[in-house]
Amino acid sequence: MPKIKTSRAAAKRFNVTAGGKIKIKKSHARHILTKKTRKRKRKLRESSYLAASDVRAVKRLIPYK
Numbered sequence: 001m002p003k004i005k006t007s008r009a010a011a012k013r014f015n016v017t018a019g020g021k022i023k024i025k026k027s028h029a030r031h032i033l034t035k036k037t038r039k040r041k042r043k044l045r046e047s048s049y050l051a052a053s054d055v056r057a058v059k060r061l062i063p064y065k
Contacts, residue, residue, distance in 0.1 A: 010061035014050070022050040022058055 015023045028036075029044035036044075050058060 004063045006064060007061040010058060011065060014058055014062060014065070016059075016062070016065050022055055023047050024050050 013024065017023055025047055026044045033041060
């Protein structure tokens with residue numbers, strides 16, 4: 001069985017925790033920040049976890065991470 005190639009794009013975006021959850025950074029925090037409230041920008045700094053329905057697909061993209 002050959003080795004599976006890791007999707008480099010996915011490897012840069014997702015991290016797998018010790019418990020097997022996939023950690024992600026929230027979107028919409030890069031530009032056009034003047035119209036966003038302080039509270040909203042502060043919440044965007046926090047990391048979150050991938051929805052359970054998407055975990056299987058992402059784990060296929062990053063098999064060794």
